[in-house]
Amino acid sequence: MNKTRSKTMFSIISISVILGSLFFVLPVISEAQKEEKTFVTHSGRVVTTSGEILDPLYTSTTLEFDPMEFLRDFNYGRVSELPDGTILREYTIIAEDDGIMEVSPGVFYNVWTFNGTVPGPTIRATEGDLVRIKFINNGEKEHTMHFHGIHEAHMDGVFEPVGPGGGKFVYEFRAGPVGVHPYHCHIMPLEEHIVHGLYGVYIVDPKEGRAPADEMVMVLNSLDTDFDTENNFYAANTIPFYYQHHPIQISTGDLIRVYVVNMVEFDPINNFHLHGNLYRYNPTGTDTDSFYTDMITLSQTERGIMEFSYDYPGKYLFHAHKVEFSEKGWVGLFLVDGEPLAETIGSINYGN
């Protein structure tokens, strides 16, 4: 879809270049070309141009990403049942490493992607399902998929590099254990393959299911846009400050369940602080035990499941309490609507 639009853009630009060059050849046609034309770019910008100035950054590999769509998007695969009753879930994952994404206004970053986004799709299965991942490497470098979880050695995505230009591998394993796990490319140098974006989330649900909730995925990640092995931006779901400018809408009393995974490279720790509330936190999501806090600290690939609900409507921050990270983009807002569910205390009008 995005590529189709990008290709359309590319065609428009190509036609504009051809018409623009005719300016020098055919003066009569060039008069017509001076009329300004308005069109909408792939990112939704409305551009007015005479065709003489072209933006070279819009290429056929320019990618878009919508963190609000990613937040609640779960990929359950193509589901079928095997003769022994096992549920088979099949996924196709395509790696590419030539994408360009505008990660912040005017900041373009070379993203390496699973299925065209950073993070890749959130893969979801139930404990005991047979997970089959058809992996295709359409990149220019070797890549793999390494899943955290339990599987056979040759399904670990470490010693079986998948070659560029269409190399294939089928990963197959039983979903387990119950919890939230990361997956990522495991080709060296690993930091480089991860910080460019080759990672995603793999959720394993218990057979009995989970309590109904407003579920969301937050991958805490970072961007090294000047390639000095220090991060320039931090985020929940790739785009710095996104959920601050586009608050996540929730309602009082609703159970909110956040699958949080830390994929920040270079910095040894990250953390997650929630305002006006505390949450139950279950590390790795593998256990029924949880603790009650408003702050967790996560090292690389540490993850877990947070559950909470708000009693009072209003606007509440969530962010890294490592302030450098929040000031460089890892900050967001929950916008809670609905009626208060607990007694509210009247405001004090100081000075009146």
Ligand SMILES: [Cu+2]
């Ligand atoms: Cu890779």
